Amino acid sequence: MALRRYSKPCDGTIPVQALLYDDERLFSSQDNVGIYDGTQKSPDHQSGTAYVTTHRLFYIDAQRPEHNSFEIALSYVTQTEYYAGLFKSSPKVTCHLSGDPDPSALGSGEPTGTHVQSDTWECEVCAYRNPPGLSPAASRICGLCGVPRSAPTTSGSSHQSSSLPSSALSSSTSLAQELPHSASHKQTSIACPACTFLNHPYLRACELCGTELQRAKGEYRSAPSSRPITPAADDDDDLSPKMIKISFRKGGDKPFYAQLKLSLRNKTWEGDGTAPAPLNTANAPVSVGxxxxxxxxENSAKGRETNMRDALQDLEALMVKAKDMVKLAAELNEKLTAASASSSNNTVIAGAAPGAAAGLAEPEEATFIRSSLSQLGMQIANTPVTLDMMSDERKWLDELARELTRVLQGTPGSNGGLMKERGIIALDEVWGGWNRARGVALIPPATFLQVIPRLSMHSEPAIRHRAFPSGLNVLHTPPYTAVAFEARLSGRLIMAGPQTTVEVAAGENLTIALVTEMLNGAEAEGGICRDDSSAVLIGGGTGTGIEVRWWPNVFAGYRWDGQED
Known part of the structure; x- marks a missing residue:
């Protein structure tokens, strides 16, 4: 029967993914199927799962997977038919089989699965060790140079030769002795007719220039000393139809049949297992050497370049779509906000209480849209403002100033911004924190300097900029202006006496470097004066250092008339 002739047993207890070759890919699977051997049901294969791959068709039995599972190579399938079913008849896919199966693979009866093409062989031309796990077609040629693999010496030939009569052995031995010497010893090299390079005798094209090589004229091939035994054919093979049917008991026939036709159309088992061969490559030269x-x-590099270009194009298209989505989300949010405000105003005008208007709930549609935008990660309030969102650069700078104000002072529902617990901060720290909050929409220093003068118009309390003589730039709130700091420091010095720079920094909760800059500014304005008597003794008369004591300037407001008492 066809099932016995073309199928090969496999171990169904192993997952099908583990039974695949390295260059084989699983396409589809369908459970609750039965198998027909020709026109009759196969009694041992009526409840299982069918799998179609790029190379084979698997059947894994549900009741006895270890004994009743099998596989069929798609290279034996010459024609397929589809029957949609009628009344109680289930849909069926018919596979017509032809060809001469490999008797060594089908006659062994050993289930496959634990080792699939497990032998590793070394190419005689380039010494490349080809890995195991490849399909039969891919394992017959070297994966690096493309030279066909020489027939391995197996123990089966010795067993077959021993089963032959002694007369056959003697005749084959005498035949080998009568052949010319060139047939028993293979030619060592073949000279290229174009570049005269000596190539290996297994090569069909020159390894150096690719020119087709010509085989020597006086070369003979000796007959094998032993011939494989012809497998015993079934008595009814010529009469029974060579086909199997897959019966789908619970649907899934159309997707499975579509994947089966795709595998048969591609014929991946004939190539290297990666892609179907193009139609115009019948007369193409063999890529060897x-x-x-x-x-x-070179082809691999071109393929990677093409894939990278396509990926970048997809990324650019995604960025364009993302901008459109953000813009649409912003418009929806503005419309919802305007609609909510107008409905609240109409309720108040109609005579409702202000408290009731404030607690008026949004419509269900508006709530759904806002929640959807939030789930998509489009929080409009935290979206960075970019120039393409604004038609006027002045409006863009104002929006940037409002955004920077939220970064510095925080929003009503947040825990505060960069100036949460301090009223003065360095300009470089502000720029770094703002860009970190904006993500990829970074702000250059030139734009940042244009936004700083607009902060006082959008912040409460007003945030202003101050530049010290040393070049240090800071942003500060009103308590840290020069006048406010000088007045606060003078009052502290009058009440507590003279203080050092460290004591002033501890009282203001600021760094020593920043307090030093502010003290130098207050001294230049005449609000305080330094006592460097200790610095003269310790620092050598420089008058600088942390040991300098600061006093209130009691001479402020006095004017000397030039007379001495």
Missing amino acids: ISGILRTV
Whole structure:
């Protein structure tokens, strides 16, 4: 029967993914299927799962997966038919089979699964060790240079030769002795007709220039000393139809049949297992040797470049769509806010209480849209403002000033901003924190300096900019202006006496470097004066250092008339 002739047992207790070749890919699967051997039901294969891959068709039995599971190579399938079913008849997919199966693979009876093409072989031309796990077609040629693999010496030949009569052995031995010497010893090299390079006798094209090589004229091939035994054919093979049917008991027939036709159309098992061969490559030269390796590397580089270009195009398209989505979300948010405000105003005008108007709930549609925008990560209030969102640069700078104000002082529902617990902060720290909050929409220093003068118009309390003589720039609130700091420091010095720079920094909760800049500014204005008597003794008369004591300037407001008492 066809099932016995073309199928090969496999271990169904192992997942199908583990039974696949390295260059094989699983397409589809469908459970609750049965198998027909020809036109009759196969009694041992009536409840299982069918799998279709790029190379094979699997059936994994549900009741006895270890004994009743099998696989069929798609290379034996020559034609398929589809039956949609009628009344109680289930849909069926018919696979017509033809060809001569490999008797060594089908006659062994050993289930596959624990080792699939597990032998590793070394190419005789380039010494490349080809890995195991490849399909039969891919394992017959070297993966690096493309030279066909020589037939491995197996123990099966010795067993077959031993089963032959002694007369056959003697005749084959005498035949080998009568053949010319060139047939028993293979030619060592073949000269290229174009570049005269000596190539390996297994090569069909020159390894250096790619020119087709010509085989020697006097070369003979000796007959094998032993011939494989012809498998015993079934008595009814010529009469029974060579086909199997897959019966789908619970649907799924159309998707499975579509994937089966795709696999048969691609014929991946004939190539290298990566992609179907193009239609115009029938007469293309074989890519072997050094030129073939260089051509393969070049094609791989071109493929990577094409894939990278396509990926970047997709990313650019996604960025454009993302901008459109953010813009649409902003418009929806503005419309919802305007609609909520207008409905509240109409309620108040109609005579409702102000408290009732304030507690008026949003419509269900508006709540749904706001929640959807929040789930998509489009919090409009925290969206960075960019120039493409504004038609006027002045409005853009005003929006940037409002955004920077929220970063510095925080929003009503947040825990505060950068100036939460301090009233003065360095300008470089503000710029770094703002760009960190904006993500990828960074602000250059030139734009940042244009936004700073507008902060006082959008912040409460007003945030202003101050530049010290040393070049240090800070942003501060009103308590840290020069006049306010000088008045506060003078009052502290009058009440507590002279203080050092460290004591002033501890009282203001500021850094020593920043307090030093502010003390120098207050001294220049005449509000305080320094006592450097200790610095003269310790620092050598420089008058600088943390040991300097600061006193209130009691001479402020006095004018000397030039007379001495």
